[in-house]
Amino acid sequence: MHGIRRALRRGFSVKIFENSVDAVEDIRNGSRIAIGGYGACGVPENSIRALHNLGTYDLTAYTATTGVLGWGLDLLIRNKQIKRLITSHSGFNTTFNKQYMAGEVELELIPEGSLAARLYAGGAGIPAIYTKTGVGTVVEEGQFPIKYMPGGHGVEIYSGAKEKRRFRSQDTLMEEGITTEYSLIKAWKGDTKGNLVFRRTAANFNTTMAQCARVTIAEVEQIVPEGELDPDDIHVPAVYVHRLFKGEFYEKPIEHLTLLSESNKLSSRHTTDLAHKLRIARRAAKEIEAGMTVHLGLGIAGLIAHIVDPKLGVMFHSNSGAMGVGDYPKSGLEDADVINSSRETVTLLNGASCFSSNESMDIVRGGHVDLNIISGFQVSQYGDLANWYLPGKFAPSIGANMDVVSSEKTKNIVTMMHTMQSAPKIVKECTLPLTGKKCVHMLITEKGVFDFTRENTLTLVEIAKDVRLNEIREVTGCNFNIASDLKPMD
Amino acid sequence: MHGIRRALRRGFSVKIFENSVDAVEDIRNGSRIAIGGYGACGVPENSIRALHNLGTYDLTAYTATTGVLGWGLDLLIRNKQIKRLITSHSGFNTTFNKQYMAGEVELELIPEGSLAARLYAGGAGIPAIYTKTGVGTVVEEGQFPIKYMPGGHGVEIYSGAKEKRRFRSQDTLMEEGITTEYSLIKAWKGDTKGNLVFRRTAANFNTTMAQCARVTIAEVEQIVPEGELDPDDIHVPAVYVHRLFKGEFYEKPIEHLTLLSESNKLSSRHTTDLAHKLRIARRAAKEIEAGMTVHLGLGIAGLIAHIVDPKLGVMFHSNSGAMGVGDYPKSGLEDADVINSSRETVTLLNGASCFSSNESMDIVRGGHVDLNIISGFQVSQYGDLANWYLPGKFAPSIGANMDVVSSEKTKNIVTMMHTMQSAPKIVKECTLPLTGKKCVHMLITEKGVFDFTRENTLTLVEIAKDVRLNEIREVTGCNFNIASDLKPMD
Numbered sequence: 001m002h003g004i005r006r007a008l009r010r011g012f013s014v015k016i017f018e019n020s021v022d023a024v025e026d027i028r029n030g031s032r033i034a035i036g037g038y039g040a041c042g043v044p045e046n047s048i049r050a051l052h053n054l055g056t057y058d059l060t061a062y063t064a065t066t067g068v069l070g071w072g073l074d075l076l077i078r079n080k081q082i083k084r085l086i087t088s089h090s091g092f093n094t095t096f097n098k099q100y101m102a103g104e105v106e107l108e109l110i111p112e113g114s115l116a117a118r119l120y121a122g123g124a125g126i127p128a129i130y131t132k133t134g135v136g137t138v139v140e141e142g143q144f145p146i147k148y149m150p151g152g153h154g155v156e157i158y159s160g161a162k163e164k165r166r167f168r169s170q171d172t173l174m175e176e177g178i179t180t181e182y183s184l185i186k187a188w189k190g191d192t193k194g195n196l197v198f199r200r201t202a203a204n205f206n207t208t209m210a211q212c213a214r215v216t217i218a219e220v221e222q223i224v225p226e227g228e229l230d231p232d233d234i235h236v237p238a239v240y241v242h243r244l245f246k247g248e249f250y251e252k253p254i255e256h257l258t259l260l261s262e263s264n265k266l267s268s269r270h271t272t273d274l275a276h277k278l279r280i281a282r283r284a285a286k287e288i289e290a291g292m293t294v295h296l297g298l299g300i301a302g303l304i305a306h307i308v309d310p311k312l313g314v315m316f317h318s319n320s321g322a323m324g325v326g327d328y329p330k331s332g333l334e335d336a337d338v339i340n341s342s343r344e345t346v347t348l349l350n351g352a353s354c355f356s357s358n359e360s361m362d363i364v365r366g367g368h369v370d371l372n373i374i375s376g377f378q379v380s381q382y383g384d385l386a387n388w389y390l391p392g393k394f395a396p397s398i399g400a401n402m403d404v405v406s407s408e409k410t411k412n413i414v415t416m417m418h419t420m421q422s423a424p425k426i427v428k429e430c431t432l433p434l435t436g437k438k439c440v441h442m443l444i445t446e447k448g449v450f451d452f453t454r455e456n457t458l459t460l461v462e463i464a465k466d467v468r469l470n471e472i473r474e475v476t477g478c479n480f481n482i483a484s485d486l487k488p489m490d
Numbered sequence: 491m492h493g494i495r496r497a498l499r500r501g502f503s504v505k506i507f508e509n510s511v512d513a514v515e516d517i518r519n520g521s522r523i524a525i526g527g528y529g530a531c532g533v534p535e536n537s538i539r540a541l542h543n544l545g546t547y548d549l550t551a552y553t554a555t556t557g558v559l560g561w562g563l564d565l566l567i568r569n570k571q572i573k574r575l576i577t578s579h580s581g582f583n584t585t586f587n588k589q590y591m592a593g594e595v596e597l598e599l600i601p602e603g604s605l606a607a608r609l610y611a612g613g614a615g616i617p618a619i620y621t622k623t624g625v626g627t628v629v630e631e632g633q634f635p636i637k638y639m640p641g642g643h644g645v646e647i648y649s650g651a652k653e654k655r656r657f658r659s660q661d662t663l664m665e666e667g668i669t670t671e672y673s674l675i676k677a678w679k680g681d682t683k684g685n686l687v688f689r690r691t692a693a694n695f696n697t698t699m700a701q702c703a704r705v706t707i708a709e710v711e712q713i714v715p716e717g718e719l720d721p722d723d724i725h726v727p728a729v730y731v732h733r734l735f736k737g738e739f740y741e742k743p744i745e746h747l748t749l750l751s752e753s754n755k756l757s758s759r760h761t762t763d764l765a766h767k768l769r770i771a772r773r774a775a776k777e778i779e780a781g782m783t784v785h786l787g788l789g790i791a792g793l794i795a796h797i798v799d800p801k802l803g804v805m806f807h808s809n810s811g812a813m814g815v816g817d818y819p820k821s822g823l824e825d826a827d828v829i830n831s832s833r834e835t836v837t838l839l840n841g842a843s844c845f846s847s848n849e850s851m852d853i854v855r856g857g858h859v860d861l862n863i864i865s866g867f868q869v870s871q872y873g874d875l876a877n878w879y880l881p882g883k884f885a886p887s888i889g890a891n892m893d894v895v896s897s898e899k900t901k902n903i904v905t906m907m908h909t910m911q912s913a914p915k916i917v918k919e920c921t922l923p924l925t926g927k928k929c930v931h932m933l934i935t936e937k938g939v940f941d942f943t944r945e946n947t948l949t950l951v952e953i954a955k956d957v958r959l960n961e962i963r964e965v966t967g968c969n970f971n972i973a974s975d976l977k978p979m980d
Contacts (some may be wrong), residue, residue: 229843
C-alpha cells in the first residue's frame with residue numbers, strides 16, 4: 001500500500017470562492033454528487049443554480065428528497081441533468097416521477113436512515129454496516145425498478161437483493177458505505193477556516209454529506225472570521241470543507257406553510273376529513289404519557305404536536321432533525337429553517353435540540369424513542385405495514401418509514417383512515433410494498449382501535465361511538481377478534 | 491416481534507437526582523458499564539466515587555483509558571471492583587497492569603476508533619460494521635491474553651480472531667456494536683430536560699457513551715433550566731439521558747501539566763534527549779505545508795505544534811477530540827478541559843473545533859487529514875510499524891495508533907529515536923506486535939530520513955550532519971538503499 005491513494009489535488013487550505021459558479025464549474029459531466037437539504041430546508045440553492053446554468057449533466061445525485069417544484073434540485077431534474085437519483089423521498093416531485101415512469105431517469109430508493117448511515121460510513125472509512133432497516137421488504141429482495149425502458153414499457157434495470165445476516169436472533173441487511181466525488185452543502189455560517197454552523201432543521205443531510213465527498217463545497221449565508229465561532233458550537237469541522245462561498249441569494253422557500261389562526265385553530269392543510277383525522281390524532285395522543293419521547297411520522301401524526309398538552313413535557317421527534325417539535329407557528333412566526341417530517345412549518349419547544357438526519361435516524365433505529373406514531377396505507381392482520389408506495393396515487397417514497405419501524409424496542413402505533421375510496425386498508429395480506437413485517441402494535445382509525453399484541457391476533461379493543469360493529473366488519477378486509485372488554489373510542 | 495423488547499422500566503422523563511449515590515446505587519454487581527473520559531479529562535468523577543463507596547463489584551467497564559492514579563477509574567481498579575476492562579489504553583495505570591499480569595483482572599484491548607465505532611453502532615441500532623483498523627495485527631489474529639492464570643503463570647483466556655472481509659481490494663475486519671446496561675458520563679452543563687453540553691476536549695467518549703446504554707447517568711458541573719441551551723448548541727439530546735445530577739465536587743486534575751516558560755521554551759516533560767527529539771520534530775515539521783491538516787500522535791509528534799509557525803495556518807488534529815491544537819499554554823492558562831492525544835495541557839488556535847472521540851476517529855479512519863505524524867517502537871524494512879506494546883517497559887496500549895494508519899489516503903510519517911538502549915528500532919521484521927503492515931511512508935530519526943515509497947524499498951534520503959553513514963548502518967537492523975541524491979538532514 002505504499003502509494004497514497006489520493007493525489008492531494010484538492011489542495012490543503014479551504015478555498016474561499018467569490019461565487020457559486022467559480023466553486024462548482026470544475027464538476028465534470030457524469031460526476032457523483034451528494035446534495036444537502038430536506039424538502040426546501042437547508043438546500044444549497046446557489047450551487048444548484050450554478051450547476052443548472054453551467055448545464056453539467058449525466059449526474060448521479062444523492063439527496064434526501066427531491067425538494068419543491070421550480071426550485072433547488074428540481075432545476076436539475078427539469079433540465080434533465082440527472083442520470084440517476086439516489087434518494088429516500090422521490091414522491092414529492094411530479095416532474096421527476098414522469099421522467100422516471102418514462103424511463104428517462106434512474107431512481108435508486110434507499111431508506112432515509114440507511115442513506116444517512118451509508119453516507120456517514122463512507123465518510124468515516126467504514127466500508128459497510130448492518131442494519132435492521134428494510135428486512136422483509138423490497139430493499140432486501142431487490143427487483144425494484146431502477147430504470148424503466150424508454151417510453152416506460154418494461155423495466156431495464158432492477159435493484160439487486162441485499163446480503164442478509166442474523167445477529168442475536170435479528171435479521172439485518174448489509175449496506176455499503178457511499179463516497180462521492182463532490183458534495184454541495186449549505187450552512188448558516190462558515191468561518192474563513194471552513195468550520196460550519198447550521199440553523200435548526202437546516203442541518204439535516206448537510207452534516208453527513210460534508211464527510212462523504214472527495215471535495216466538499218459549502219455555501220453559507222454568512223462568512224465570519226476564524227476564531228469567531230466557539231470551538232464547542234461547530235457542527236462541521238473545517239477538515240471536511242474544501243471550498244466555501246457566501247451564497248449570492250437565498251430564496252429559502254417554505255414547502256408547506258402550516259399556521260395557527262388567531263384562535264389557535266389549524267388554518268391550512270389537513271382539511272379533507274379533518275374531523276376524522278383529528279379524532280384519530282386525539283385517540284393516538286391518549287397513548288402518550290408525561291415525559292415520553294415520541295416520533296411523529298407523516299400525515300395524521302403531524303397533528304398530534306398540535307393536540308398534546310405542552311405541560312406533559314412530551315418531546316416530539318421529527319426526522320427533519322429535531323427533538324422537541326411544538327405546535328404550528330402563528331402567522332409571521334414561520335421559519336423556513338424549522339420544519340417537521342412532513343416539511344410543514346412548526347415551532348420548537350423549550351428544551352428542544354436540533355441535529356443531523358443521521359443522528360435523527362440513529363435515534364429511531366437505536367430504539368431511543370418510546371413511541372412511534374406513523375401513517376399507513378395498508379395494515380395486514382399480522383401487523384405488517386405498507387405505507388410508502390401507492391401506485392397511481394403516490395409515487396414511491398420510502399422516507400424514514402422503514403427505519404422507524406426497525407427497532408424492537410419501540411412501540412409502533414399506526415394512525416390511518418379505515419378505508420381508501422371505500423376499499424379496506426386493513427387486509428389479510430398487504431398487496432402494497434411492505435414497510436416492515438409484524439411491526440404494528442396498535443392501529444387507530446376513525447372507526448376504532450385495534451391491538452396486535454393480545455395473543456398475537458388482530459383484536460378490536462375500542463369502537464367509535466357513531467359506528468356499529470357490522471359497519472367495521474364490512475370495511476375491514478380480514479377477520480379480527482373483538483375484545484371481551486370492548487370499549488368506546490373516546 | 492409483537493412483544494416490545496424493552497419493558498420501559500427506566501421511566502420516561504429524565505430524572506434529576508440529588509446526588510451521585512442516589513443516581514448509581516441501583517447498579518448491580520456484575521453490570522456492564524461504559525465510563526466516559528479520556529485520561530483525566532471529562533471523567534464522571536462523582537459517579538465513580540459513589541460506585542467506589544458503594545463497593546459495587548464484578549463490573550465490566552468500557553473506557554477509553556485507565557486514567558490517572560489515585561483518582562477516577564483507578565479507585566475502582568485499586569478496589570478490585572472491575573472484573574473486565576475493555577479499553578484502548580491500559581498502559582497508563584501501573585496498578586491495573588500489575589493486577590492484569592497477576593491474572594486478577596481481565597483486559598480486552600480495542601483500538602480507540604473501533605471502540606468508539608462499536609459503541610456508536612450499538613447505540614444506533616447497527617449490529618456490526620467493517621473497518622480497516624487492525625488488519626494484519628493481533629486484533630485480527632486474536633491470541634491476545636485477556637486473562638492470565640492466577641499468579642500470572644500462563645494464559646487463561648485469549649482474544650478471538652476477527653472475521654475478515656475484502657471490500658474493493660481492501661481487507662477489513664468485522665466489529666460488532668456494543669450496548670451496555672449503564673453509562674456514566676460527565677458533561678459541562680445539562681438542562682432540566684437532560685440536554686447536555688461539553689466543554690472542549692472533555693466531550694471525548696462521553697458523547698457516544700450517552701447513546702449505547704440502556705440507562706445513561708450524566709453528571710454535570712451546572713444544571714440550567716430547559717430552554718436556556720440553544721437547540722443548535724446541544725451535543726447530546728435529552729433523549730439519550732435518563733438520569734442527571736450536579737456533581738458534588740470536581741477535582742478535574744491535570745494528568746500532564748505541560749507549560750511554556752516565559753521565554754516560550756518547553757519547561758516540563760520531553761527532557762530526555764530533548765535536543766535529538768527536537769531535531770526529529772523540526773525535520774518532520776518541514777513536511778508540513780501551509781493549510782494542511784495534520785494528525786499528531788504521541789511522543790515526539792507532540793512537540794510539533796510547538797515548532798510550526800502558526801502563520802502557516804496548519805490545523806493539528808488530536809484524538810483527544812480537537813482540530814486546531816496550538817502550543818502548550820503559559821503558566822496559569824492551563825485548562826484541564828483542553829488536552830492533546832498525549833494528555834498534555836495545550837491551547838486551541840483560532841478556528842479550532844472540538845468534537846467527540848468518535849468523530850475524531852472518523853476523521854483519521856476516513857482519511858480526512860493530510861498527514862499523520864506518529865511515534866514508533868519498531869519499523870521494518872517493509873514499512874510495517876509497531877508502536878503500541880513494549881513488553882517489560884510499556885504495557886499494551888493500542889490507543890488510536892491502528893486507526894490512524896488505517897487510511898490509504900493519508901501519508902504516515904514515523905518520528906522516533908534511531909535506537910532503544912542501543913538496540914536497532916529499524917529492523918528486518920518487527921518482533922513487537924504490529925500496529926499496521928506496510929503503512930509507513932517516511933521515517934525520521936535523529937540520524938537521518940528514510941523513504942519507503944521509492945521503488946517500495948527502504949531508502950535513506952537524508953543524513954544528519956553529525957552522523958556518518960557507517961554509524962547508521964551499525965545501528966540499523968536491516969539493509970537499506972542510499973538515495974543517489976542523499977542530502978544533509980536539516
